[in-house]
Amino acid sequence: MREAAIRHRLEGAMGARPTLLLSVDVFDTLLLRTTKPELVRFAEAARWQEAALRRHGFPSCDADALLAARLSLTKAAYDCVRTGEAGEVRFTAILADICARLGLDAACVPVLVDAELAYEKTRLSPNLALMRVLADVGVPMVATSDTPLSAAHVAVLLDHFLPGHGIRRIHASSDAGVTKRAGLMYVYISQQENVAPEGIVHVGDHPWSDCRMALEQGVRAVHLPRPALWRLINRWRDKLNRRQLRRRGLIK
Numbered sequence: 001m002r003e004a005a006i007r008h009r010l011e012g013a014m015g016a017r018p019t020l021l022l023s024v025d026v027f028d029t030l031l032l033r034t035t036k037p038e039l040v041r042f043a044e045a046a047r048w049q050e051a052a053l054r055r056h057g058f059p060s061c062d063a064d065a066l067l068a069a070r071l072s073l074t075k076a077a078y079d080c081v082r083t084g085e086a087g088e089v090r091f092t093a094i095l096a097d098i099c100a101r102l103g104l105d106a107a108c109v110p111v112l113v114d115a116e117l118a119y120e121k122t123r124l125s126p127n128l129a130l131m132r133v134l135a136d137v138g139v140p141m142v143a144t145s146d147t148p149l150s151a152a153h154v155a156v157l158l159d160h161f162l163p164g165h166g167i168r169r170i171h172a173s174s175d176a177g178v179t180k181r182a183g184l185m186y187v188y189i190s191q192q193e194n195v196a197p198e199g200i201v202h203v204g205d206h207p208w209s210d211c212r213m214a215l216e217q218g219v220r221a222v223h224l225p226r227p228a229l230w231r232l233i234n235r236w237r238d239k240l241n242r243r244q245l246r247r248r249g250l251i252k
Contacts, residue, residue: 180209183213
C-alpha cells in the first residue's frame with residue numbers, strides 16, 4: 001500500500017479521539033512476506049535446518065523428516081489450542097517435540113531456531129512506507145503478533161530489518177498465552193501497557209484478527225491488507241502445495 005494511503009487511514013483512525021498507544025502487527029504488516037504460503041516456507045526452512053545441524057556436527061536428519069515431523073506436530077499443537085488444552089502454540093516447544101520424535105538431542109533446538117531465523121532474514125522485507133508514517137506520528141508503539149515465535153525471536157527480525165525502529169515492547173501470543181484472533185490479546189495489551197482500549201489504535205493486515213477482534217474490544221483498527229494480486233497468488237500457491245503434500249501423505 002502506498003505511503004499516502006497508509007497515512008490517510010491511520011490519521012482517520014487516530015483523529016477520532018486521543019491516541020496513547022499504537023499497536024502494530026508484525027508479519028505482513030511491519031515485515032512483508034513473499035507470496036510463498038506457510039507450508040512452502042516450512043519446507044524451505046527444513047532444508048536450512050538440515051544444513052545447520054550438519055554444520056554443528058549433530059547426527060544427520062534429512063529435510064523431509066524434519067518437514068514431516070513439523071507438519072504433524074504443528075497441527076497437533078494447534079488442535080490442543082482449539083480444544084483449550086493449551087494457551088498458544090510455542091515454536092521452541094514444537095522444535096523440542098521434533099527433536100524427541102527424530103531422536104535428536106535437545107541441544108539441537110537452538111540450532112533449529114537460529115536456522116529458521118536465518119531463513120526468514122532472506123525471505124522477509126521491511127515495510128518502509130509504513131515505518132515512515134509511524135515515525136511521523138510520535139505516539140508510543142508496540143509490536144503485536146499471533147506467532148509461535150517468542151518476542152525475543154521477533155525482536156531479532158525487527159532489529160535486522162528495521163534498526164532503530166522505536167518499538168518499545170513486543171507482545172507475542174506465544175509468550176502471552178492469548179491471541180488477537182480470539183480478541184484477548186487486546187485486553188492483555190491494555191493491561192500490560194496501562195492504556196485503556198479506547199486509547200489504542202491497532203494496525204494490521206488481517207480483517208478478523210487485526211480488525212474485527214480489535215474493534216470488539218474497544219480498540220480502533222486500521223486495516224492494511226496485502227494487495228489483491230498478492231492474496232490471489234498466495235491462495236493459489238497454498239492450494240497447489242497442499243495438494244502435493246496430501247499426495248505425499250504429509251497432511252490430510
